[in-house]
Amino acid sequence: MSATARPQAVAGGGAVAREGVFLAEQLWPIKGQLALALIGLAVGGLMGLMQALDRVGIVIYKGLLLQSYYQGLTIHGVLLAFLFTFGFGNAFVSLMAIRGFERPLASTFLVQGAFWTMLAGTLLAAYAILRNQATVLFTFYAPMRASSLFYLGAALLVVSTLLTALNLVLTRRAWQREHPAERTPLLGFVGVVTYVMWALASLGVVVLVVFFLLPWQLGWLKTTDPQFNRILFWYTGHAIVYFWLMPAYISWYLIVPRQVGGRVFSDSLVRLVFILLLIFSVPTGLHHQYVDPGIPTVMKVVHLFTTFSVVYPSLVTAFTVMAALEDGGRARGGRGLLGWIWKLPWGDPSVAAQLLAMLVFILGGATGIVNASYNLNNVVHNTSFIPGHFHMTVGTAVALSFIGITYWLIPYLSGRELMGRRLALAQAWLWFVGVLLFARGQIAAGLLGEPRRSSIGEAPYRDLISAGLDNWLTAIGGTLMVISGALYFIVILWTLLAGRRLAQPMEIPVAEMRFGARETAPLWDRLGFWFLVGVILVAIAYIPLFVLYLPLNSVSPPIKVY
Amino acid sequence: MRIETYERIFMVLAGLMLALGIVGIAIGALVAGVHVPSPAGRVDPRALSTTPPFDQPGLRDLGGGKYEAVLVARAWQFQPNEIEVPVGSTVTFTLASSDVIHGFELTGTNANVMVIPGQISQVTARFDQPGEYLWVCHEYCGFGHHQMYGKVVVR
Ligand code: HEM
Ligand SMILES: [Cu+2]
Ligand SMILES: [Cu+2]
Numbered sequence: 006m007s008a009t010a011r012p013q014a015v016a017g018g019g020a021v022a023r024e025g026v027f028l029a030e031q032l033w034p035i036k037g038q039l040a041l042a043l044i045g046l047a048v049g050g051l052m053g054l055m056q057a058l059d060r061v062g063i064v065i066y067k068g069l070l071l072q073s074y075y076q077g078l079t080i081h082g083v084l085l086a087f088l089f090t091f092g093f094g095n096a097f098v099s100l101m102a103i104r105g106f107e108r109p110l111a112s113t114f115l116v117q118g119a120f121w122t123m124l125a126g127t128l129l130a131a132y133a134i135l136r137n138q139a140t141v142l143f144t145f146y147a148p149m150r151a152s153s154l155f156y157l158g159a160a161l162l163v164v165s166t167l168l169t170a171l172n173l174v175l176t177r178r179a180w181q182r183e184h185p186a187e188r189t190p191l192l193g194f195v196g197v198v199t200y201v202m203w204a205l206a207s208l209g210v211v212v213l214v215v216f217f218l219l220p221w222q223l224g225w226l227k228t229t230d231p232q233f234n235r236i237l238f239w240y241t242g243h244a245i246v247y248f249w250l251m252p253a254y255i256s257w258y259l260i261v262p263r264q265v266g267g268r269v270f271s272d273s274l275v276r277l278v279f280i281l282l283l284i285f286s287v288p289t290g291l292h293h294q295y296v297d298p299g300i301p302t303v304m305k306v307v308h309l310f311t312t313f314s315v316v317y318p319s320l321v322t323a324f325t326v327m328a329a330l331e332d333g334g335r336a337r338g339g340r341g342l343l344g345w346i347w348k349l350p351w352g353d354p355s356v357a358a359q360l361l362a363m364l365v366f367i368l369g370g371a372t373g374i375v376n377a378s379y380n381l382n383n384v385v386h387n388t389s390f391i392p393g394h395f396h397m398t399v400g401t402a403v404a405l406s407f408i409g410i411t412y413w414l415i416p417y418l419s420g421r422e423l424m425g426r427r428l429a430l431a432q433a434w435l436w437f438v439g440v441l442l443f444a445r446g447q448i449a450a451g452l453l454g455e456p457r458r459s460s461i462g463e464a465p466y467r468d469l470i471s472a473g474l475d476n477w478l479t480a481i482g483g484t485l486m487v488i489s490g491a492l493y494f495i496v497i498l499w500t501l502l503a504g505r506r507l508a509q510p511m512e513i514p515v516a517e518m519r520f521g522a523r524e525t526a527p528l529w530d531r532l533g534f535w536f537l538v539g540v541i542l543v544a545i546a547y548i549p550l551f552v553l554y555l556p557l558n559s560v561s562p563p564i565k566v567y
Numbered sequence: 568m569r570i571e572t573y574e575r576i577f578m579v580l581a582g583l584m585l586a587l588g589i590v591g592i593a594i595g596a597l598v599a600g601v602h603v604p605s606p607a608g609r610v611d612p613r614a615l616s617t618t619p620p621f622d623q624p625g626l627r628d629l630g631g632g633k634y635e636a637v638l639v640a641r642a643w644q645f646q647p648n649e650i651e652v653p654v655g656s657t658v659t660f661t662l663a664s665s666d667v668i669h670g671f672e673l674t675g676t677n678a679n680v681m682v683i684p685g686q687i688s689q690v691t692a693r694f695d696q697p698g699e700y701l702w703v704c705h706e707y708c709g710f711g712h713h714q715m716y717g718k719v720v721v722r
Contacts, residue, residue, distance in 0.1 A: 073710055142707050146668050148684060149709070231668060231684045270571050295603045296680045298688040302605045309592070313585045320584060324577035379592050380601040383677040387670055387705040454674025456705035464713035469701045470674065519571070558685040560611050564666050566642045566709025 028109050034120035035096045036418055038165075041123055042092025043411075043497070046404070049084030050490040052077045057443070057483025059462040060450075060476035072137045074460035075567060079134050082143030086399070087162050088127055090249045093407050095119055095169045097252050097414070098196040101259075102173055104513045105192030108183070111175035115168045123165040130158025140567040142458065144242075145218070147234040148561035153222050160214050163207050166248075170200035177532070188522035188530050191272050192259055192515055198279040199251040201532060205539055206248065206287045209240025221563060228559040232299035236554070239290035240547065247286040247315070249399050251279070253406040257326045257363065260410070262516035264356050265349050267333025270325055271520035276529040278318040278325075284539040285315035288546030295382045299558075304550045305379070311546055312377045319370060326363065329516070354429035358409030361437040362402050368441075369397030372448065387458070389479075390451025393444045401440045405433065408493055415497060417511045421504030425496045432496065435489035442482025450475040604680045607661070607689040615639060615665045626650045634658045636719075640669040640682045640704065643711035651720040654697050658719070662688040669715065670706035681706060694721040 055066050055077050064074070071077045099116060103109060110116050132154060133139040139155035177189055177197045189197075217234055220226045258275050262268060269275065291308035294300055334345025350356050372394040375381050385391065416423045423429065450472035451457070461467055461476065528534075595601045615621040620637045624646050627635045636658050639646045652658055662671055662682045669682040671690070678690040682704075694700065704715035 075707060075710070075712070078707075140710075146706075149667050232686050235668075235683070270574055274574050294681075297686075298604055298680060298683060299606055299609070299686040302603065305603055310589070313589060316585060317581055320581035321577055324581065325574060328573060328577075374588060378588065379603060380595045380677075381592075383601065383603065383679045386679045387672065387681075454672060454701065454703070456670070456672060456703045458707040458712070459703075459705070460713045464716075466701055466703060466716045469699075469718075558609050560613065560685045562613075564642075566667055 026107055026109060027103060028113070030113050031099075031103070031110050031116050032418070034117045035099050037120045038092045038123055039096040039411075039414075039418070040092075041127060042089050042096065042407075043494075045084040045088030045092060045127075046490070047494055049081050049089060050487060052081035052084075053483055053490075054487040056081060057480050057487070059460055060446070060483075061480045062462045062467070063480070064460070064462045073140065073567065074463070075142065075458075076134065076137055076140045078458065079140050079142050083130060083134065083159070085404075086143050086245075086249075087159065088123075089407075090399070090403065091162055091166050092123060094199075094248065094252045095123070095166060097407075097410060098173070098199060098255070099169060100414075100513075101255060102176055102193050102196045104515065105190045105194070105196065106176055106180040107190075108176070108180060110172050111179045112172050115172035115175075119165045119168040119172070122161045122168065126158045126161030126165060128158070129154045129161065133158065137567070144238065146238070147218060147221070147229050147231045148564050149567075150222065150563035150565040153219060156214050156218050156222065160211070163210060166200070166203060167207065170204045173197045173200050174532075188272075188525055188527075191275060191518070191522060192255075194276065194530070194532075195251070195255050195259070195279045197532065198283050198535075199248065199255070201536055202244065202251070202283040202286050202539070203248040205283075205536070205543065206241050206244030209237045209242075209290070213237035213241075226559075228562055230557045230559045231561050232297065233554065233557055235294060235297065236290070236300070236550070239293045240287070241290070243290045243293055243312075244286040246395075246399060247282055249403045251282060253362070253403050254278075254322060256359065256406055256410050257322070258329075259516050260514055261326075261356065261359050262329040262333060263514040264353065264413075265330055265333035266336050267329045267331070267516070269329050269516045269518050271524070272518045272522045273520065273525045273529055274321070274325060276525060278321055280529065280535050281318040282315065283535055284542055285311055285318075287539060288542045289315055291546075291550070292377050292379075292382075295379060296386050299554070301550070301553045304546075304553065307546060307549075309377070309379045311542070316370070316374065316377070323367065323370070330360075352430070353412075354423070354426055354433055355409045355412035357430055358412065358433035358436075359406050361433055362405035362409065365397045365405070365437065365440060366402035368444070369394060369402055372444075373398060385451055387456060388451035389447040389455045389457045391457050393447030393451055396440055396447070397444050401436065405436050405440075408436075409433065411497065413511070413514065415500055416504070416507065417513065419501055419504065420507050420510070421500055422507055423496070424499040424504050428492055429496045432489050432492040435485055435492065439482045439485030439489055442478045443486060444482070446475045446478030446480075446482060450479065601677060604688060604690055607687040609685055610663050610687050612663065612665050612684040615663055620661065621663050626652070632656050636660045638662045638671070638717075639665060640671070640708075640715075641665040642667060642669075642709045643704070643715040645671075645702070645704070645715065645717040648717035649720065650717075651722065652694060654721055655693075655695060656721070657691060657693045659689060659691045667708050668706050669704045669708045671702060672705040673700055673702045673719070675700055678702075679705075692719075694719065697721050 133152040138152035141151045289312040292312045337348040339345025339348035676692040678692040680688040700719040
């Protein structure tokens, strides 16, 4: 038996387990995008050290060969918010679609194209940033000038996600042709919904770059309207956080329950959650602009309501994922109100990392509700409260979940056993402790008025804000997170370079349902219909805004200030 | 749609939590009077030095304990970067940028607003305690962003 399993594993990892489903020519671009994502995490994370230490006056950016704190912060933001998340999302969701639909992706050309555009985008943006020609942070607000290569690079990263979106939609269609009158498999469906949401959401940034920023930087337009540019940016800028989050939700809903031996409650509810995310993620962007001067107050209130609506599916997620975990804990012999928690397989680094990520997400979500709460936002807007908040969401709920996923995904893709399991466990706990200290520090400093996106270590007003202790917590917590990141890469490289070959090909762990797809009403499988609902909500949230805002106030030429 | 009873309970609970949040916000806005900044007009950043009131930045006494502070934000300073008012004053800050996006955050108060080229920003704060109130630029505005700050001295 093992004699036949071995050569199989050598041929390309666990993925060969299903002939004709996982094709080598589709797997290499998936692996390539995962590799780009992890490079983004490594380099971007390293900048985090420089930023964390800066809080307490340890200014080391010159030692990292950077021109300024802000050049490093641009690298951090672009690599972590765009490359890491997009690369991981493309790779993971594509793979889950293949597994979910039990068929290859509809187009090999598109999946390879996604890899090449991501690579090209990364190289262009990296070149511009490293030459100090794009020190504009990952938000690149006009009228700050950056090299056109930077915009082109960022645009290519988005193109790569859109190619993936198209491929997923085509794959679902192909499946439907092969299985008329059946509900699409949930694992495939949720990935397609994620990318369809993103296709609608990315429209803002695409229009911004193609019709405003590029022509303006190239000199074809003399001036632009910074307030309107920000509206377009944040049209995409809030929904993007759901695009980061939804791949982690896919794992929490459909993979982790299997890993802990539990079942998902019902197919319908998972679909409902993803559909709500599809329709409510986009019409919410103005809650990032509550304190913008040029936006009519009535529209801010409209977006307050849509923002609270999009919190709803996340609250439901908190409850249902917990229930699936409890199901697993009890199946493993857990008793009493909370006894099941200790019975969960905490010794499995993939599980531990994701459970800790979920715990941190509770705090991340709670602080997010503070930001979203209209007038409370006055207190925290653009203070270090905000990075305190989002290192618990994207910086941990998403990042630590992605890390946890790779603890099975990389063995799966490479056919090598995970090495250093204890190190991996230590990694997850260190990140958890680190981010709690970090966030505690950033949040408290923010409430005292410390601004974000500022080189506090070089700021003349540093001692005028009495956040000394809080800044130390940020620095220490951030350093622990970076050490945890280093442990992570040790585990991954060890696995890739010296991991034992798996004796048997691995299976992707997919959870079972109590109530499966057959019991789901057809309405919850109608993607086109829900997309249309999403478009209508976007129209309601944005068309009156445009009407009230226009005409454009194009008054700003490009300005270089770095 | 087939779902569990527990799931129904969660769904209702989640809805109630959010409704409660909205009620809290409404009380903050309608009863406590905490509002977000509203549009205060447009302006050409290239012509600030000839556009009132930004041609003469500084503090104006409006009488009755009310003041207007007209501030110009440019990389990387506020002009003026210090104002002085008596205890009990209410100050309306009117700001505009002459170049890139800046921010204005007055620590220890609810005054927080973006300063975006082309738009006039306005926020109000009341000073009931003597002391120094730091304000900072809280949007990245280039190489010297962290040097951009000012203060209100309340006597
Ligand atoms: C590895 C440990 C990390 C440390 C020590 C760290 C530290 C920091 C600090 C101190 C800031 C605030 C800088 C400022 O406002 O001046 C920041 C900003 C940011 N971080 Fe992290 N971070 C880490 C990991 C991550 C991860 C994993 C992500 C996302 C996946 C992330 C995403 C961001 C983003 C998007 C910003 C905002 C950048 C901007 O304002 O332009 N960080 N980080
Ligand atoms: Cu500034
Ligand atoms: Cu600034």
